[in-house]
Amino acid sequence: MGVLENVTPIFMALIVIFFRKRNTYLHGIDCDIDEVYQEWKAQIDTFIKLTGRKPDHFDSHHHIHLMPRFLDVTRKLSQEYNLPIRQDKRTLTDQPFVQCFTDFHASNANIETLKKIIAMPEENIEIMTHPAFVDEELCRISSYSVERKVELDFWMDSETKAFLNEHHIAITNYTKIAKH
Secondary structure (H helix, E strand, O other): OOOOOOOOOOOOHHHHOOOOOHHHHOOOOOOOHHHHHHHHHHHHHHHHHHHOOOOOOEOOHHHHHHOHHHHHHHHHHHHHHOOOEOOOOOOOOOOOOOEEEOOOOHHHOOHHHHHHHHOOOOOOEEEOOOOOOOOHHHHHHOOOOHHHHHHHHHHHOHHHHHHHHHOOOOOOOHHHOOOO
């Protein structure tokens, strides 16, 4: 079986792009931590109700869950739901860590960049990418829109699929990341 067979991409771009950018939180976030816990728990429970399964990892837009103020909530929910925590850099040393490659954007969405990534010594590497079909709505609400189509075209290209198959690269998710 090829590595791209039976992959079901879930595009949540329209949900994510309405969140504030991380730099709006440079001076901290004034909020009730118990309310944050209840909100994040409600979001996880809603995901489970809608999909019939729990998420494969704990995450947030622009890694807000890794801000020092929220680490206790992040740990607590991760333990309650037995979810690995997505980290853009090693913040929580008691959690599995997957190296995240963040420079795979439109101008770098190519085989040469992919070769550099697979040369990394880590067994599992997350490639942050934002592929999408571009329409008027996406262009209206996001400054990063046309680039998403470039990334989508790269991942859907037969040469990319052949390269992944030839190098035995499996596209997976966090369910394959074992917890300590």
